[in-house]
Amino acid sequence: MTKSTGKLGLTSKEAKELQQLFGKNELVSTSNPSFFKKLINVLCEPMFLLLLITATIYFVLGEPRDGSVMLIFVSAMISIDLLQEWKTDQTLKALKDLSTPRIQVMRDNQECSIESVDLVPGDVMILYEGTLIPADGVLLSSHDLCINESTLTGEAEAVWKTANENHKNDSYWRKDYCYAGTMVTQGSGYVQVEKIGNLTEYGKIGKTISETVIEPTPLQKQTKQLIKGCTYIALGSFLLVSLLTWLNLSEYAFMDRLIKSFLSGITLAMALIPEEFPVVLTVFLSMGAWRLAKKHSLVKRLPSVETLGAVSVLCVDKTGTLTQNQMTVQEICPFYHLTQEFLETLGAACEEMTYDPMEIAILDYCQLHGLTKDILFKGQLIDEYTFTNETKMMGHIWQKENELLIAAKGSPESILSISCLDEMQKQEIHKKIESLSACGLRVLAVGQQRLENVSQIPKQIEDCKLDFLGLIAFIDPPRPFISKEIQRCYQAGIRIIMITGDNGITARGIANQIGMDQNGKIMTGEQIDLLFDEELQKAVTHVNIFSRVIPNHKMRIVQALKANGEIVAMTGDGVNDAPALKSADIGIAMGKRGSEVSREAADLILLDDNFSTILDTVEDGRRIYDNIKKAINYIFTIHIPIALSSLLAPLLKISPDALLLLPIHIVLMELIIDPTCSIVLERLPKEDTIMKRSPRNTNTPLLSRGLLFKSILQGLMMFIASFGTYYLYFIYNNDPFLARTMGMSILVFANIFLVLVNSSNQGLVIHSIKSLFQDRVIRISMGITLIMLCIILYTPLHLFFKLVPLSLPQLLLSLFIGAISVFWYEGIKLFFAKKLPLN
Known part of the structure; x- marks a missing residue:
């Protein structure tokens, strides 16, 4: 150039x-919502509307102290939400900066x-x-x-x-x-x-592109349905409890009766609305993407994070993914010609300024044998036949001294098809090709045609009649430790499919070296062309190596796998990989050697081009999804004792003033629950068996029957412990303040123990507690929870919260009961974990 x-x-x-x-x-870009708009969106959440209404009622009742405290805590909760949203925006901005073309x-x-x-x-x-x-x-x-x-x-x-x-x-x-x-x-x-x-032609349609509506992911839809269902339940419970309280307070004046009934109902409604769900979804996915970026995996589309853990098939290109993509000439096989003539023609068939690794290897090999570029490219380049996917060969036409030379190279099948050879010679060459390919070598053929004048130059390379000069074999050795990573895939239930432009024998040679399952079958691109989509869907269930494929073949293979219900990840680095990357559930592009278009089409970019990073990414994707389910389990579990205590009180004819949890206490509990959901549970380490199990079924609901059963079981035990203690103190001590303090302290302690117990679905807490407390953020979060409890109980703040300071025996008793209400589940994990569907 x-x-x-x-x-x-x-x-x-x-x-x-x-x-x-x-x-x-x-191009036209969508601006982030303003701070004021974000604040309005937060205030429109059902939970915050209820809190503001409750605070207003307190002021109307002439209790500005309770109303003020309520507003302070509402402000604190809003600040937490806005701070978390700001952190998410910063994370997304950082990810966007990383992915800027x-x-x-x-x-x-x-x-x-x-x-x-x-x-x-x-x-x-x-x-x-x-x-x-x-x-x-x-x-x-x-x-x-x-x-x-x-x-x-x-x-x-x-x-x-x-x-x-x-x-x-x-x-x-x-x-x-x-x-x-x-x-x-x-x-x-x-x-x-x-x-x-x-102003560009593409930019003129940018406005239309920016207005395209993005469909929510299955996880987002499931979360929305859960919130919607819980809101309906909360509304029904609000009406029921308000009615029961109204009937129990017949001796009160009308207005007092109405307000107390309303407060009882709104307390239960607040307890039943799990407004943490959207926070969990947003925070876990964005922070998960940020963690993946630090592990050299750049997530371009956040929803793809939830799909990572479900990958069941990994389609990989051989060159550069399974191998080192460092081509070197392993062997040359001249065919009845001198080595010098063979190398001169081979070099003349290459580009002088080349980026192709095979051509670079050829020119380096020629240089070692005394053929510099000055010698190889001596003469005038008249014309050239460019390489295409259809011909799979290329050629240069040189004017050298008194003759024209066509120097051609390409796949052996293509060069042999236009060479002047008899059948016996072709069979001999095919045997040599098979023996080289069986060793995992990539083979090219070289041919030439000498002409007398320009008028004899064929218009197309297919019209040439070449003298076959010989073969050249390249080796691209497998990546270090690739065999170990392949076995790691199989342990995780992930099937590996090799899709390559090489011939099948070479592909099989590499597959043998890396320990890849082959099932003894190889399918070529030509064979794919003969199959209808339904036939290809059957074929991909048992074929693990596809050779001599072009971009359309790759895309059809991916689509056939998806049609069979597989969750497909596809790796690629070239322009020809872009259609398949776009079609796959997870398109994975190489960040170092990958083309711009492949990176644009992909969902995930490997910044280090390392195969092991793919598995690390899948592993973290599984961890993220596991932790989302653990957060859902936690949210449901912790809301059950809060909700049941509000529901049972009217049935036991307990005065609204003597409830275990007043609205202000539920706000206090939310200040504990929110950080636990969005900070502590997001940071939980992976399960020890996370890569020794099959991929998850994407049709399984987020809140499965097993998970719901587990939440109800744990929530009921926490309710029995907290409400039972509260009720006994209330009956025998006739002190609602002491009873409330004992019951709420048990809930706070149980909240901490619940995180420890549910940090692993299989492992006992004694094994996971060390890794948990090695995380500084988890230590600080749990420490702040305990400090908050002590400040509220042992400072004048207890008067605002209508609590009393506990003696040391009472505090230790509440700690013990809180532990018992949660740690019983360790026995379930120890003896019945494999029998009960708790996940």
Whole structure:
């Protein structure tokens, strides 16, 4: 590729001035809601509406102290929600910054990489294969530049671009111009930016794109249904308890009777609304994505985090994923020709400025044998046959001294098909190819044709009649420890499918080296073409190696697996992987060697291109989903004793003033529950058996029968312990303040023990407590809970909360009862965990 002479591109100073004039290279973007709008959204939550109504009633009753305390705690809860939302926004912003596309440009007369949003008119972009073009511009120079413009034109056929071509034709789209949103599929070029952002052709449709409605994920839908159901139950319970309290207070005046009945009902309603669900969903997914980013896995779409733990099939490319993608020449096999002639033709069939690892390996091998680029590329390059997926070969036409030479290389099948060989010779060559491929080597064939004049040059490479020169075998060794990672996949119930453009024998050789299950069957792309979709769905159930595939084949394989109910993860790094990455449930692109378009199509980007990182990501995806379920279990469990105590009190004809939990105490409990949900449970470590079990069934509801049964069982025991103690003290001591303090203290202690016990579904708390308390945040959160309890009980604040200080024996008794109300479940885990459906 020939560069323009003189100054190329802008200086940094010029770029800064132009950005002030034209702004950022951004399409129409959705702005984040303002602080005021976020505050309104929080206040519209059912729980906060109830709290504000309750505070208002206290002021109306002439009890400004209780009303003020209620408002203080409402403000604290709102602050926690807004702070958590701010942290989530910061996390998402950081993730967005990590995933910002970059482009190579000329700045200060040298090549550098900048974020695409910093492009300005006048910049000179450098395009390579796989680049997603971020701005409109005129082509300055090019080399075999081919661009897929289907995102704009709707035409699947790629367009060849040529600099300085006369573009005054009937077509709207210019051949000497490149457009934002299109992708380079072949070649390279220099483009001077003319339009950015909304002024580009792609930007003109940006407004429509930004208004596209994103469907909620299954997890979001399930959470919404849970909240909706609980709200209906809360409304019904509110009416029932208000009615029962009204009937029990016949001796009170009408207004007192009405207000006390309303307070009893609203207390129960507050206890039944699990407003923590949306917080759990948002925080767990965003923080999970942030943790994955620190492990070199960049999540582009948050909802994909919940899908990671359900992956049942992992489709991987052989080259670069299972192997090191470091091609070296292992062996050359000249066919009745001199080695020198073989290598000269082989080198002449390569690009002089190449990025292809196999061509780099060829040129390095030639260099070692005394054939420098000056020797190989001596002469005039007349024309070339470009490589395509259909032909699977390429060729260069050279004018060397008094003759024309066609130097061609490609897949052995393709080169042999246009070579002048008899059947016996072809059989001999096929045997050699099979023996090389069986060793896991990748094989190319080399041929040449000598011509006397230009008129004899065939129009297409398929029309050539080559002299077959020989074979060259490359080795791309498996990645270190890949065998161990493959076995780790199988332990986790994840099936591995190899999809490669190589021939099946080479693929099988690599599969044998890494210990991959093959089932003895290999399917080629040609065989896929002969199958209907229903037939392919049957085939993918038992074939684990697909060879000689093109992009359409990869996409059909992924779609067939999905049609069978599999959750499919697909890895890829090239432009040809983009359709399959987009079709998969989880598209995984390589961050280092991956093309821009593959990264754009993917849900997840591996920043270190490491296969083991994929499994670490799946493992963390399972941990995130496990912890979401643990949070749901915790929320339901902790609300049961709160709700039942409010429901049972009117039935026992307990005065509303003597309830175990008044509205202000429920607010206090929420201040404990919210951080526990959004901070402590999100940080729980993974289960020891997390990668030794099958992937989860995505059709299983978030709140399964087993989980609901477990929540009810644990909640009932906590209710019996707290309300039972409260009621006994209330009856025998006739002191509602002491009774309330004992009951609430038991609930606070039980809350801490509940987190410890439910931190693992199988392991005993004695085994997990050490890892829990190694986490500084968990230690601090639990410590703050205990400190809050002590401050409320042993400072004048107990008067505001209508509590009394407990003696040391009473405090230890409440601690003991709280522990018993939760730790009984350790016995269930120890003896019956494998028999009861508790997960």
